[in-house]
Amino acid sequence: MRTLWLLLCLPHVALADPLLRTEGVATLADGSVAYREVHWRANAEDGAERWVQYQCPDGTPFARKQMPASTQVQARGYQLLDQRSGQAASVQLAGGRVRVDWKEARDTARRVQDVPLPDAAVIDAGFDAAVRQHWQALMHGDVVHLPFLVPGRQRFYPVKVVRRGEVRWQGVAAESIEVGLDAWYGTMAPKLALVYADDDRRLLEFRGTSNLRDAGGRYPQVVVRFATAPTRPSQSEWRDAWTRPLVTACPVTTR
Numbered sequence: 001m002r003t004l005w006l007l008l009c010l011p012h013v014a015l016a017d018p019l020l021r022t023e024g025v026a027t028l029a030d031g032s033v034a035y036r037e038v039h040w041r042a043n044a045e046d047g048a049e050r051w052v053q054y055q056c057p058d059g060t061p062f063a064r065k066q067m068p069a070s071t072q073v074q075a076r077g078y079q080l081l082d083q084r085s086g087q088a089a090s091v092q093l094a095g096g097r098v099r100v101d102w103k104e105a106r107d108t109a110r111r112v113q114d115v116p117l118p119d120a121a122v123i124d125a126g127f128d129a130a131v132r133q134h135w136q137a138l139m140h141g142d143v144v145h146l147p148f149l150v151p152g153r154q155r156f157y158p159v160k161v162v163r164r165g166e167v168r169w170q171g172v173a174a175e176s177i178e179v180g181l182d183a184w185y186g187t188m189a190p191k192l193a194l195v196y197a198d199d200d201r202r203l204l205e206f207r208g209t210s211n212l213r214d215a216g217g218r219y220p221q222v223v224v225r226f227a228t229a230p231t232r233p234s235q236s237e238w239r240d241a242w243t244r245p246l247v248t249a250c251p252v253t254t255r
Contacts, residue, residue: 019238020044020230022202026210026222033057034210034222035250040238041230046073046129053241054082054212056250063087063212063246065124073129075121075149083246085213089151091123098123100154105213113154118147121156124211131161131177131194132201138163138177148181157181166198169205170227173198179208202226215249 024037036055042048047070054063063082070076072093080089086106092099098121101112122130127148134144141163147156164176179192192208206224214220 018043018232019235021233021238022226022230023228024206024224024226026224028220028222034214034220035062035212037224038241040233040242042069046132047071047076050125051238051242052125056247058251060247060250061241061244062248062250064242067125072126074126074133074146075117075123076126078124081246082212083248084215084250085217087213091149091151093117093123098149100149100151102151102154104152105217111154115155118156120146121149122146122159123149124151127159127179128203131196131203134161135201139175167195169195169197172204174204202230 020041020043022039022041024039026034026037028034035057036059038053038055040051040053042050049069050067052065053061054065055061062084063080065078065080067076067078075093075098077092077098078089079091080087082088086103088103090099090101092101096117097114098117099112099114101110103110127146130144130146131138134142137144138161144161146159146161148159149156160180162178162180164178167174167176174195174197177194177196179194181192192206194203194207195205196202197204204226206222208221209219210222211219
């Protein structure tokens with residue numbers, strides 16, 4: 001895992017396609033900002049290489065996630081490091097199986113397990129691509145069933161995805177989508193509520209359980225809103241952001 005952590009801190013080779021950058025703000029039940037998510041994509045395709053930087057409310061980065069380019073847009077590997085808690089994950093696919101290398105926190109042992117890759121499997125951010133791939137079925141009222149990987153439990157759980165109807169989200173025509181999960185990182189969780197834009201089918205809002213531990217070791221309920229459309233930053237902006245050192249704790253801020 002030490003090698004993984006070092007790799008996460010280094011930018012990759014120069015990119016040929018224009019980058020896309022999207023920022024989301026995660027808030028808690030009391031309205032306070034829990035963290036920010038900055039998503040970078042090599043291009044507009046669902047299978048493009050992606051990077052996510054998680055930031056403290058003041059913009060200081062504390063965690064990173066990287067997903068290599070893949071033609072399997074619903075199910076591809078990723079690497080994650082949260083420097084605050086020491087949570088780390090490496091998910092790799094090969095030969096119809098998934099290797100999950102999981103470390104819950106800095107003071108816990110690594111757990112490594114190989115599990116079979118089921119048909120129509122969904123892993124991590126691949127769920128976003130899965131919604132777009134099943135968009136027409138969802139709009140027609142079909143219920144979409146998918147197996148979703150919960151890396152902390154190192155197994156797949158069934159997911160039921162349904163459309164709840166049209167909504168207006170900050171003046172944008174959108175669709176409300178609900179996801180039922182059997183389990184989420186070791187605890188029973190309520191349904192996830194998602195909002196997608198009608199025009200470009202991009203995620204506008206996520207309501208559910210965070211995939212990052214808080215200071216108390218819990219996975220908090222958050223609302224993540226992506227209020228602005230993707231921008232096209234320069235590669236130097238991406239490299240500067242990606243190579244910033246991760247902090248081990250966020251500064252205390254007032255609401």
